[in-house]
Amino acid sequence: MSEQRPPSKLPRLAVLACGVLMVLAGWEVSRRFVAHGIATRAECNPSNSRAAISELAQLGPSAVPALLDAAVSDDREVAVPARAQVEALLDDWAYSRPAAFEDRCLALIEGVADREPQLTPSGRVWARRLGDHALRKLNASRSSGDGYLIMAVERLYALADQPPQYIDQPLRVRRISPVEIAQSPGGALQPAPAFKAPIAPPKPLVAAAAPESPSLPDPRPIEAAPAAPISPVEQPIARGPAPLDWREPTPDPSEAAEPQRLPSDTTADGPIGNVAATPPGLPTEVTSLLEGTPVDRLRLVEQLLTGRHENAAEILLRLARDPEPKVRLSAISALGSSTNPQLTEAAYQLAVHDEDPKVSRLATELQKLLR
Incomplete structure (x- = not known):
């Protein structure tokens, strides 16, 4: 085997x-x-x-x-x-x-x-x-x-770098209700019970007795004296400043005053530069991004979308006119996603008149939001 x-x-x-x-x-x-x-x-x-x-x-x-x-x-x-x-x-x-x-x-x-x-x-x-x-x-x-x-x-x-097919949705307006909502055991939402302090019945008001004061004799009536006639007093008119008057004399309006000089009168002749290139009162970080490369300005648009800044609309309107098409595209899209209809209308006008075809395509999506 x-x-x-x-x-x-x-x-x-x-x-x-x-x-x-x-x-x-x-x-x-x-x-x-x-x-x-x-x-x-x-x-x-x-x-x-x-x-x-x-x-x-x-x-x-x-x-x-x-x-x-x-x-x-x-x-x-x-x-x-x-x-x-x-x-x-x-x-x-x-x-x-x-x-x-x-x-x-x-x-x-x-x-x-x-x-x-x-x-x-x-x-x-x-x-x-x-x-x-x-x-x-x-x-x-x-x-x-x-x-x-x-x-x-x-x-x-x-x-x-391709043109987007979708734009960012407008931010929702968050409203805080004055009534707190509590979850009930049955699953329905109902107002939370408010705290109520016990109300005590009002105490009866007792009129306080007036303090006693010693009696005084009645005052004698005062006889009114006859009014003396008022004679007009001539006030001397000052012809010039007083010897001890420290105030400056009032200028004569008949004299020709020196015309107010405009800033242009004191400015040297020459080409006018870029006045107020950056909005005043901005943080140093925002200013550096505005004056940086196109990538820095794109990063600034992203920061304005995700954070809160008091001059966000003004900065985005400035970036919407940036010479770089990518920056304009991102800034106009950010303006169009705002809940403010005026900013959406401004974004639509900027997109319609933009010379870059990638930016002008946003006008169709923005027009839908305006409807």
């Missing part, structure tokens, strides 16, 4: 490996499904988008596709926190796992490039900023074989 060999363990190991892979794939699919649900919730309720985006970023690499979908949204209340989380992901990858930074960053840059048709003007500014950020992190990590990432960033730059 031939000796029987023991069964091989390879089929069992293969089955075990397939089972582990299926479990991991199911786990990844479930996390992506959860991430998509969180991103949808942020889109439906932009007022709570920051909390939803923070929750989305905690899911790790599984949430990157949903995070990129939120970052290219035309709603800035959703897009701004998502873009900040994407940049934070790059910082975390460069610090925690520098060896795998290039592969992860390459997938991220390609994901933004694939979503180029959905990029608004502010999204295109952010895409260029993201490419610069990725190259800085790549140089800091001193990774080798970075040719693919540089090519992906250059492709992203080229796509960001």
